[in-house]
Each structure stands twice: as structure tokens, then as C-alpha cells.
Amino acid sequence: MDCRPVNTAFHQHLIAKIGRENFERVRRTMVGIAGAGGLGSNCAAHLVRVGFRKLKLVDFDVVETGNLDRQFYFADQVGMYKVEALRQNLLRISSDLELAVEVRKIEQTSVRGLFSNCPIVAECLDKAEDKSMLVSELLPLDKFIVAVSGIGGCGSSDDIRVHPLKKNFVLIGDLHSDIAFRPALSPKVNIVAAKQADTILERVLSHPVS
Numbered sequence: 001m002d003c004r005p006v007n008t009a010f011h012q013h014l015i016a017k018i019g020r021e022n023f024e025r026v027r028r029t030m031v032g033i034a035g036a037g038g039l040g041s042n043c044a045a046h047l048v049r050v051g052f053r054k055l056k057l058v059d060f061d062v063v064e065t066g067n068l069d070r071q072f073y074f075a076d077q078v079g080m081y082k083v084e085a086l087r088q089n090l091l092r093i094s095s096d097l098e099l100a101v102e103v104r105k106i107e108q109t110s111v112r113g114l115f116s117n118c119p120i121v122a123e124c125l126d127k128a129e130d131k132s133m134l135v136s137e138l139l140p141l142d143k144f145i146v147a148v149s150g151i152g153g154c155g156s157s158d159d160i161r162v163h164p165l166k167k168n169f170v171l172i173g174d175l176h177s178d179i180a181f182r183p184a185l186s187p188k189v190n191i192v193a194a195k196q197a198d199t200i201l202e203r204v205l206s207h208p209v210s
Contacts, residue, residue, distance in 0.1 A: 034121055083103055154188065
């Protein structure tokens with residue numbers, strides 16, 4: 001149990017909205033963010049804004065100018081490792097976070113170890129084969145996984161749905177607009193990232209984890 005005092009206006013506003021018991025439940029839940037690009041950076045920001053303070057951020061890439069149109073980074077962070085830049089930005093939302101960062105490519109040989117202490121993992125990777133690998137490796141461990149498929153282009157945002165596939169596996173997206181063929185643009189990327197965070201919040205509030 002976290003014994004730090006909760007007395008900032010930021011915390012008190014959240015407690016007023018979701019109740020102290022729920023707030024404390026959210027605060028003690030560790031969430032893994034697999035990939036810190038458009039989905040991962042924005043999902044992490046949404047999670048922090050609803051009270052999550054324990055995140056594991058894993059990505060090997062650096063911030064590029066071409067990321068700024070849809071990812072939670074700023075021009076003066078170009079060239080930084082994404083997980084380090086994201087740590088900076090999340091701490092500007094709330095300064096009491098516990099952020100574990102790994103500058104590392106997520107591979108089949110490492111994925112289980114990277115997220116061993118995360119009961120919940122947001123899949124925020126770019127390539128279909130990497131997404132499939134992460135789900136295949138983590139699903140047997142009974143972690144709650146929130147993966148994504150279909151966020152490309154613009155319009156038809158009402159087609160983006162939450163698809164519960166198993167008791168511990170949810171897939172979010174329209175299931176057809178692959179970013180390999182349609183560009184990843186900020187509105188749909190953020191809609192999906194927000195749905196990931198909302199799904200995780202709902203899970204924690206309805207299924208307490210130790």
C-alpha cells in the first residue's frame with residue numbers, strides 16, 4: 001500500500017470523481033506500456049490523468065520530427081529516447097509517479113521478463129507480427145492485455161470498437177485500416193489510445209488486482 005500523502009488538488013479532484021477506494025486501487029496497479037509511439041505515449045498520458053502512477057514504459061526508439069503530429073512529444077525533445085521524453089512529460093502532469101523505463105526493443109526472448117510485474121499491458125506496437133508475438137507470449141500468463149488493430153486514416157471513427165476476445169484479452173480498433181496502407185493521424189490514434197486507457201481503467205475498477 002502506498003503511504004505517501006494524497007493532498008494535491010490534482011489528487012483531490014480525482015478522488016471526488018471516482019472515490020477514494022477506487023483512486024487507491026488505481027494508484028497501486030502497475031501497467032505496462034509496450035511501445036511509446038502514438039498509441040503508447042498518449043495512452044500513458046490518459047492513464048496518468050485518471051490516477052495511475054505506476055507505469056513500465058518500454059521502447060527502443062528516439063523522438064523524430066515526424067512523430068510530433070500524433071505522439072505526446074515536443075519539438076525540443078527530438079533526438080531523445082522516447083521513454084525518457086515520455087517520462088519527462090508524464091511527470092509534468094503529476095510529479096509523484098513511479099515510472100520504470102527500458103530503452104529496449106521488445107522481442108520474443110525478452111517480453112515476458114520486461115512485463116513480469118505488470119498485471120495489465122497495453123500493446124502499442126507498430127507491426128502486426130510484433131503485436132501477435134506480444135499477445136501470444138503474455139496471454140498464457142493471465143495478464144490483462146489491451147491490444148490494437150485498425151487505426152489508419154481519417155473518418156469512420158465510429159467503426160473503432162472495443163472487442164473483448166477473452167476474459168483477459170481485449171482488441172480495440174476497426175480491424176481493417178492498417179497503418180501500413182493508411183496513414184496514422186492524430187485524431188484516430190488518440191481515439192484508440194483513449195479507449196485503451198478507458199478499458200484499463202474500467203478493468204481495474206471492476207476487477208481489483210493485488
